[in-house]
Amino acid sequence: MAQINPSILSADFARLAEEAKAVDGADWLHVDVMDNHFVPNLTLGVPVVEALSKATDTPLDCHLMIEDADRWAPQYVEAGAGSVTFHVEAAAAPVRLAREIRAKGARASMALRPATPIEPYEDLLPELDMLLIMTVEPGFGGQAFLDIMLPKIRRTRELISKHGLELWLQVDGGVSATTIERCAEAGADVFVAGSAVYGAEDPAEAVRALRARAEAATAGAPWACGH
Numbered sequence: 001m002a003q004i005n006p007s008i009l010s011a012d013f014a015r016l017a018e019e020a021k022a023v024d025g026a027d028w029l030h031v032d033v034m035d036n037h038f039v040p041n042l043t044l045g046v047p048v049v050e051a052l053s054k055a056t057d058t059p060l061d062c063h064l065m066i067e068d069a070d071r072w073a074p075q076y077v078e079a080g081a082g083s084v085t086f087h088v089e090a091a092a093a094p095v096r097l098a099r100e101i102r103a104k105g106a107r108a109s110m111a112l113r114p115a116t117p118i119e120p121y122e123d124l125l126p127e128l129d130m131l132l133i134m135t136v137e138p139g140f141g142g143q144a145f146l147d148i149m150l151p152k153i154r155r156t157r158e159l160i161s162k163h164g165l166e167l168w169l170q171v172d173g174g175v176s177a178t179t180i181e182r183c184a185e186a187g188a189d190v191f192v193a194g195s196a197v198y199g200a201e202d203p204a205e206a207v208r209a210l211r212a213r214a215e216a217a218t219a220g221a222p223w224a225c226g227h
């Protein structure tokens with residue numbers, strides 16, 4: 001089943017608890033953590049994640065766009081995140097970090113910037129619960145979807161199938177009603193959407209519509225009936 005994770009980067013930061021409730025029915029709430037070093041933007045950190053996890057029943061999918069991921073990622077598990085994604089470009093010891101995240105009780109996920117290939121990380125895939133392929137350069141919401149990432153999504157899905165893994169494949173950046181089908185056909189099964197959800201008049205309805213499109217695009221695909 002396709003999962004839709006609204007990104008609160010496009011929500012009103014002064015009303016985060018209400019904005020979380022506005023997407024009731026979403027699978028996860030995607031929380032973009034930016035440190036103004038790994039990306040040229042600054043958003044929120046551990047205390048806000050902790051407050052948000054108490055304010056909503058929707059599990060938090062924390063996307064850490066921060067340097068020194070090895071040091072900080074475990075703190076997001078302690079703050080209540082159900083899934084923690086670190087960037088491989090920012091982790092000194094990704095295997096150790098993934099194991100630590102899992103040991104602390106969250107799903108471990110690793111992200112790749114658009115210019116980072118998947119192939120060097122094939123052997124790491126069993127250590128992960130999710131792989132995130134960025135479909136924009138990380139740092140900002142509302143950017144145009146990078147079509148050139150579709151072959152990487154396809155190749156990653158092939159690797160997941162080849163190894164018989166349960167790994168979820170997430171895409172993030174520019175996912176909308178006009179791009180979600182291409183992502184789904186290429187093999188993604190978890191979709192982050194910021195502006196396409198929070199920019200809609202009815203965010204909960206936008207989540208349902210995106211999910212229906214993704215499911216229609218992958219009906220019958222062997223990997224699409226998992227979760």
Ligand SMILES: O=C(CO)[C@H](O)[C@H](O)COP(=O)(O)O
Nearest residue numbers: 138139141142173174194195
């Ligand atoms: O990680 C991100 C940016 O770095 C965001 O999750 C992403 O951009 C979501 O926003 P939109 O759907 O509007 O592109």
Ligand SMILES: [Fe+2]
Nearest residue numbers: 032063172192
């Ligand atoms: Fe994100």
